[in-house]
Amino acid sequence: xxxxxxxxxxxxxxxxxxxxxxxxxxxxxxxxxxxxxxxxxxxxxxxxxxxxxxxxxxxxxxxxxxxxxxxxxxxxxxxxxxxxxxxxxxxxxxxxxxxxxxxxxxxxxxxxxxx
Numbered sequence: 221x222x223x224x225x226x227x228x229x230x231x232x233x234x235x236x237x238x239x240x241x242x243x244x245x246x247x248x249x250x251x252x253x254x255x256x257x258x259x260x261x262x263x264x265x266x267x268x269x270x271x272x273x274x275x276x277x278x279x280x281x282x283x284x285x286x287x288x289x290x291x292x293x294x295x296x297x298x299x300x301x302x303x304x305x306x307x308x309x310x311x312x313x314x315x316x317x318x319x320x321x322x323x324x325x326x327x328x329x330x331x332x333x334x335x
Contacts, residue, residue: 250335255304256285261323263300265291265308265332279324289328296334307335 253265257278266288267273273287293300294311313331 250307250309253291253306253308255300255302255306256283256288257302258300259323262325263291263293264288264326265306274326274328276326277324288326289330290325292329292331293334294331298334308332309335 251267251272252269253267255263256266257264264276264278264285265273266285268287271287273289275284275286276288277284291308292313293308300306309332311331311333313329
């Protein structure tokens with residue numbers, strides 16, 4: 221009886237631990253970001269878990285952020301909005317059509333592909 225209880229406990233523990241993987245584990249090597257601002261000219265991503273990016277103040281709301289960058293998603297038609305949590309990879313800077321409207325953008329700009 222005791223052996224059966226130990227075996228059952230071990231199986232349940234293994235199932236529990238296998239089911240508790242973080243989302244980042246599903247995309248090894250990918251980065252996690254949170255969209256804090258979007259317009260036709262820019263998509264600003266904040267890095268909550270990494271010390272990457274620059275300090276930036278949104279000229280429309282006055283809100284300040286640390287560890288952000290201006291992202292240029294390539295190869296996707298997905299529409300991003302403020303508050304979206306995304307997983308992405310950094311890619312070499314690509315030539316993409318960009319809006320010619322002036323907007324307050326962070327000084328760091330990166331091309332990304334979404335996961």
